[in-house]
Amino acid sequence: MxxxxxxxxxxxxxxxxxxxxxxxxxxxxxxxxxxxxxxxxxxxxxxxxxxxxxxxxxxxxxxxxxxxxxxxxxxxxxxxxxxxxxxxxxxxxxxxxxxxxxxxxxxxxxxxxxxxxxxxxxxxxxxxxxxxxxxxxxxxxxxxxxxxxxxxxxxxxxxxxxxxxxxxxxxxxxLPSQLPRAIAHLELRDLPGVGARTELRLNKKGITTMEQLLALDRNGMRTLFDSVWGDRMYHWLRGVQTEDTTGNNVAQAVQKSLGHSHVLAPEHRSPEGSWAVAHKLLHKAAMRLRMEHFYTGSLSVTIRYQLTREQAEARAAHGKVKQHYSGIKNSGWGMEARFRDCQDTLTLLEILRSLWAQRPQGAEFQKPFFVGITLRDLIPEDEHQPELFANPNNRADLSATMDKLNLKYGHTTLHFAGMLPARESAPTRIAFTQIPVQYGVDYM
Structure with a gap:
């Protein structure tokens, strides 16, 4: 067209x-x-x-x-x-x-x-x-x-x-009649989906300006991006609507995961402090899981550890140093556990504790500065197959009671003791692609 x-x-x-x-x-x-x-x-x-x-x-x-x-x-x-x-x-x-x-x-x-x-x-x-x-x-x-x-x-x-x-x-x-000349003056990085790495890849293929990009025909665009993305972009830049015009290629699929992460305050950059924060992150994630009517079958934990200058230099010799956006040079560790789907906080906490016990030890792993908790393999409540025998410890009822009080008085009103040192830490943060939802009196 x-x-x-x-x-x-x-x-x-x-x-x-x-x-x-x-x-x-x-x-x-x-x-x-x-x-x-x-x-x-x-x-x-x-x-x-x-x-x-x-x-x-x-x-x-x-x-x-x-x-x-x-x-x-x-x-x-x-x-x-x-x-x-x-x-x-x-x-x-x-x-x-x-x-x-x-x-x-x-x-x-x-x-x-x-x-x-x-x-x-x-x-x-x-x-x-x-x-x-x-x-x-x-x-x-x-x-x-x-x-x-x-x-x-x-x-x-x-x-x-x-x-x-x-x-x-x-x-x-x-307007269509103005295209594509109306955008010929833009930079390649002005295009949604074209970040630093994509721009570098285009530059290596000889495309350094918007004029050069717009001069390509449909087949040339597809070849340039080596995917259907190039074909779509060819049409989008000329004002045509295609089946997917989101510009970010986000799959319209059922939610697959949810979680929380946090850069630790200095007072929590210790094994004990990071555990308390991880505990709170799980508390929030488990509550969201129930509010959004899911069960989970997988839990993963990620920890990043700050390196001293000497440790960073030693690791750099082997190309193993990562740098956080804050400038902190660090090493990372993560582990995932899979289990029969559940949604109660106590069961998830036990799983997290078993993963936490396997974190690395040694001089390079004494100063954690980042913790992340992710629940994956989400299953909608109406697709969950209940157990043949009810849980004798009434864990689901316990979580329901906690939710009722926390929704009314605030999300940290009732919680397990392990997160007490970090009760006021890890407040709700905004990922730009996800807007926090209000549950009760607080946002998550």
Missing amino acids: SAHVQPDRFHFLHIDLNSFFASVEQQLHPEYRGRPLAVVPTMADTTSCIAASYEAKRLGIKTGTQVGEAKRICPDIILIAGNHTEYAKYSHEIAKAVELACPVSHTPSIDEMVCELIGREQEPPRARRIALEIKQSIYKNVGEALRCSIGMAPNRYLAKIASDMQKPDGLIGL
């Missing part, structure tokens, strides 16, 4: 919330507006900024900038430990505000939403009016410090590209 015979209509609006975490903080604290601000996971110079206000971005501080470097660039920068419960609340409130103007059809991440236009809504003047109504609805109903950029396009892939073309508070439309 040729892009030139397509009607000039917009099928999708992609809403990108600008510097979302930082903007929420400026909404909550009017005194921070107009000032350089960064949201950080912990108050440590070795960690990295997870969001920066536009005032900070203009100085060169962005997501991923090390906190110590951000302070060097701007000694007066405001640093705030992330409040992920508030970010989740604001994301939900913004979605409600968007819905007043146009239904949200898809939520790719906590700071993105997609609206699919139908009928006469697709006409460019009407689509633009809807986009402006969305902006006004967010401003009026949620907060004046919250801004968004909106991309309008004939498919979701291009709509996402358009949303990044003008920030902050942008509104860009890409």
Whole structure:
């Protein structure tokens, strides 16, 4: 299908919330507006900024900038430990505000939403009016410090590209008649799905500019990416809709896993402290498992250990040193256990304890700084085959009672004693591709 015979209509609006975490903080604290601000996971110079206000971005501080470097660039920068419960609340409130103007059809991440236009809504003047109504609805109903950029396009892939073309508070439309010349000036990295590794691979094949990429025919694109992805991208960049226009190739499948991970605070970077945090992570994961009506048949634990300079140098000689985004050089360990599907906390805790006992020992494994717990092989409750004989210890009833109290009074109200030292640690964090859900009075 040729892009030139397509009607000039917009099928999708992609809403990108600008510097979302930082903007929420400026909404909550009017005194921070107009000032350089960064949201950080912990108050440590070795960690990295997870969001920066536009005032900070203009100085060169962005997501991923090390906190110590951000302070060097701007000694007066405001640093705030992330409040992920508030970010989740604001994301939900913004979605409600968007819905007043146009239904949200898809939520790719906590700071993105997609609206699919139908009928006469697709006409460019009407689509633009809807986009402006969305902006006004967010401003009026949620907060004046919250801004968004909106991309309008004939498919979701291009709509996402358009949303990044003008920030902050942008509104860009890409019509079929303008394509692909309207995006010829972009960089390869501006394409969703093209990261550093993909760009390097394209460069090695002689493609270094967008013009070179767009000059390829359909077969050339497929050969370049060595997959159907190239074929899809050829059509997307010309405004054509294909069966999958997500731009991120996410499988629309049943959920396969859930879990939590945490970079340990300095006071918990010990065998005892890391166990307490792992215990809490399991407590949260097991509760989510039941709230989302799953059983699990697999549990895995991951630990990363900080290395001293001497240990890192010794390992580097054998090419075995990993580096965390915070700059910490580390070694890692992980193990998985498979078992008959269950969902109660006590059984899962016993499994975790058996895995934990097998963690490595020695000088290089005395300072854990990261712990992750993942439950896999999820089975929907209605597909679970109950045991012939009921559990004599009433573990399911115990978990149900814990859930009832924790939903009412907070997720750490009732718990097993092992997590007590880390009761206030490992708060809810946001993975950009997953928005925490409110269960009872808290978010997870």
